[in-house]
Amino acid sequence: MTARYQTHPTTRVRGNPAHLPTHLPDGLPVDRRRHERNLLSPADVRDSTDLARLLEQLGCGDDLIVVSNRAPCIHSHTPDGVIAQRPAGGLVTALEAVLAKEGGCWIAHGSGDADRDTCDEHDHVRKEHLDAPYRLRRLxxxxxxxxxxxxGLSNEGLWPLCHRTDVEPTFRDADWEHYVRVNRRFAEAVVAEAATARPVVLVQDYHLALVPQMVRERLPDAVIVLFWHIPFPAPQRLARLPWREQVMAGLLASTVVGLQTPADRDNFKLARGACALGAGAAHVDAYPISIAWPGRQELPAPGLGDDVRRRFGIAPGVRLLVGVDRMDYTKGIPERLQAFELLLELRPELLGQVSLLQIGAPCRGALPAYQEISRQVKAMTARINARFGTDTWQPVVLHAASANAATVTDCYRASDVCLVTSLHDGMNLVAKEFVAARNNLRGVLVLSRQAGAAAELEQALLVEPRDIGGIARAIGRALDMPPQEQTDRMRAMRAVVSQNTVFGWAARLLGDGMRIAAGRTARPELARLGQWAAQARERR
Structure with missing residues (x-):
């Protein structure tokens, strides 16, 4: 039986990155137009249910494989037995929705101390330890x-290469050899797990840039979609990578290469044109990632603000700035602290009246650059508190540890201002999470222009992350902003984020992958989607 799906109109909002139109071209026979109007477009996808409908419509089947360095769950030994820990964020939610049908597989590095104990002889997590319909294959x-x-190669080489900061990339031949070897192992796992000669493979991020080519060599008909989550460097910066030709060859073997922003896409196209190996066949475009828009939300409880302040040792009534970041040198935390210190100098009436709660989750602690940023942030916090603090008030409250999703959401909802001051960021989903949490239409977002999210969230107070005075003025403006202006700005940002969810992101990537693959294999019913998309882009 052929399923029929009713579309719903798409509200066009500034910042909507949809690729497919919500109307049909003229000239189709009436019966066909009636049939096509029952099809769901990637632009219509808002939630996991929409995504499941689209996947069935596209004919993705059940031979779907996700490949990532990080697993959707990590198993650990505790005094109470083995527990499963899931990373926070919408990406895992969206990718699990892609794998909602029986038969899919997720391949990832097994890093938990109980990961081996939960696997069978084929390195698949046993069902009693995995509440999901897909297989989780651990490497x-x-x-x-x-x-x-x-x-080495991923985080001392590629990460600083792709982010404009003061940390220089380090390249070692031995690291590259390990990178090639590990990418080969991931690719071999894809081939082993594929149930057909034409699996749909979603490869995640810069750790696995060689996987598309390695899979293509073994499965030439595979639909391979790679998403590069971090900024893509300009050609002159990419030229510093000794193995840039190999990395570009690996990426260009994809069916689709997804980047975060049009600027990243343009950098990639310039790098592609400079490749000695030729342009390759991959379709390249910007697919800004997003979050899972929350379901029905109650307004913040009247005592939430005081409760959050109590949890972190902040006095009731003190106004709250919040920053939520990994302790990473790309996030601009020292610049944020300097700006807040400057604000307190310039506006002494704020002393005792406002605190900055900085959540800084440790990460990559074995690397010297990360050890240094952690030391620097802690030292700056201590200095600012010694300079301005009192027995009853500390200007900066540093929580140098992870916080669970519920705690972070509470902090978003209790704060007056959220600070996102990244020196350079592919997207930065904290900005979108803050907007999603503020269903009371209050609060102000101060957002770096160097974060990908700035292209969509134009109603934030946009700042240059190295302009300390500019950030200080923006924080002051945010604290002084009238309630009606807060409401107007927040309503506009919520309209953008609610229309462009992580499920829509996955839908556009897969939709483009399937239609492009269909065009190459003469499947007109899917290739036609591409013709409509092209017409829509020409009209825009």
Whole structure:
């Protein structure tokens, strides 16, 4: 039986990155137009139900494979037995929605201390430890492989190469050899897990740039979609990578390469044009990632603000700035602290009246650059508090630890201002999470122009992250902003984020992947979606 789906109109909002139109071209026979109007477009997808309908419509089948360094759950031993920990954020939610049908597979590095104990002889997590319809295949990496592939090439090489900061990339031949070897192992796992000669493979991020080409060599008909989550460097910066030709060859073997922003897409296209190996066949475009828009929300409880302040040792009635970041040198935390210090100098009436709660989750602690940023932030916090603090008030409250999703949401809802001051960021979902949490239409977002989210959230107070005075003035303006202006700005930002969810992001990537693959294999019913998309882009 052929399923029929009713579309719903798409509200066009500034910042909507939809690729497919919500109307049909003229000239189709009446019967066909009636049939096509029952099809769901990627632009219509808002939630997991919409995404499941689209996947069935596209004919993705059940041979879907997600490949990522990080697993959707990590198992650990505790005094109470083995527990499963899931990373926070909407990406796992969206990718699990892609794998909602039986038969899909997620391949990832097994890093938990109980991960091996929860797997069978084929390295699949046993069902009693995985509440999901898909298979989770774990890959085991040795300490030298983690040091070379992950800590070395990925995070001392590619990460600083792609982010405009003061940290220089480090490239070692041994790290590259581990990177190639580990990427080969991931690719071999894809081939082993594929149930057909034409699986749909979603590869996640810069850790696995060689996987598309390695899979293509074994499964030439595979639909391979790679999403690069971090900024893509300009050609002159990419030229510093000794193995840029190999990395570009790996990426260009994809069916679709997804980038975060039009600027990243343009950088990639310039790099593609400079490749000695030729342009390759991959379709390249910007697919801004987003979050899962929350369901029905109650307004914040009247005592939530005081409760959050009590949890972090902040006095009742003190106005609250919040920053939520990994302790990463790309996030601009020292610049944020300097700006807040300057604000307190310029406006002494704020002393005792406002505190900055900075949540800084530790990450990549084995690497010197991360050890240094942690030391720097702690030292600056201590200095500012010693300079301005009193027995009853501390200007900066540093929570140098992870916080669960519920706590973070409470902090968003209790704060007056959210600070996102990244020196350079692919997207920064904290900005979108803050907007989603503020269903009372209050609160102000101060947002770096160097974060990908700035292209969509134009009603934030946009700042240059190295302009300390500018950030200080923006914080002051945010604290002084009248309630009606807060409401107007927040309503506009919520309209953008609610229309462009992480499920829509996945839908556009997969929709483009399937229609492009269909065009190459003469499947007109799917290739026609691409013709409509092209017409829509020409009209825009």
């Amino acid at each position: 085991w990496l040795g300490e030298d492989e983690v040091a070379g592939y992950y800590e």
